[in-house]
Amino acid sequence: MARVVVDVMPKPEILDPQGQAVARALPRLGFDGVSDVRQGKHFELEVDDSVDDETLAKIAEGFLSNPVVEDFVVRRVQS
């Protein structure tokens, strides 16, 4: 078994209202020095060693993200 992490983020040209709301709120709450916040999704998958990188990319692209508005990164963190 391997643990696979998939991080899904809005593409740079896509507005991210949730992230912007956090970034705007922090100074009001007393936390300065954070100039940008982007919010995405983080998936942790338990995967058989037989599952190859191409299959993982298909899963990430088809079922964990929306490729029109999101980018994803797949990485194996443990095997």
Next chain:
Amino acid sequence: MARVVVDVMPKPEILDPQGQAVARALPRLGFDGVSDVRQGKHFELEVDDSVDDETLAKIAEGFLSNPVVEDFVVRRVQS
């Protein structure tokens, strides 16, 4: 400036219906070998170098996660 990543995941004892839905759907869609999926949040922050780790932990605990049901990990990826 430094880039800081905060990953927020449901605690292990918390049910994760979104992750379970993906895990159950994958075999139906022709993808075998994925035994578990957990879904959380992934934040990317642009942070002044003056912001210390204690402040980042306060931001993550107070505003990016719900510490009752979620765990978080903070890491600096670039400085």
